[in-house]
Amino acid sequence: MKKTIAIVSVGIRQMLADPVYIMFLIGLPIMMTWVMSFLPVEGGMYEMAALGVLVMFVALNIITSAGGYILEEKQNGTWHRILASSTSYWNIMAGYFIKLFMMAIMQSAVLLLSSKYLFGAPWNQGYLEMVVVLIVYIFTMTGLGLFLAGFLKSQGQIQAVAMAVVMIGTMLGGVFFPIDNSNTIIRVIASISPQSWAANTLKEILTVGVSLSSLLTPLLWMSVIGLLLLIGGVIKLQMEG
Incomplete structure (x- = not known):
């Protein structure tokens, strides 16, 4: 457990020391949320757009971070040495998972708070349910990020696949515009x-x-997807070792 905590601590410090990463983690999403605040509040347009920014950037951050850092270790020749060290593989993967998870939680909190207190989103209820949904969603995206990290071979592939997966799932998923009459x-x-x-x-x-009891379907769906992707990614990365 101490080794896992050390991996998480070092990883988070490295991320927070990178100004480009901070801009992508916080600066750009807040700017996009501000742009969305000019949409009409009536009809829920602004709320949905702000939440769309949140789910889009959280997914992009997790996927690019997971793939980027593991790929960097491979390219530097340190990945195999890490796997061959006295630290167990499961401690290593737990450290990567927790690091990604915590950074996504931080990003989500910043975006939700800025939406409400800086840009006037009318959100005054359901905070417990919101936290549960975000935790499950971040778990799903972390599983996806580690899954893709096991298969992608270059930074270009990571960026291209991350953009494709996130944009298709967000734009064509009805997040920014209604799809009632779509094909x-x-x-x-x-x-x-x-x-x-x-x-x-x-x-x-x-x-x-809404109550938590009415959210079982989306929570179960995201949990199953995240678990399957996480298992697949962890097994694939272990095979490479």
């Missing part, structure tokens, strides 16, 4: 996209107010 393919994407499930569930919580 079958778009509706199918929306029905499986974790971003779509997360954004729509968060909007329902914050604007209408």
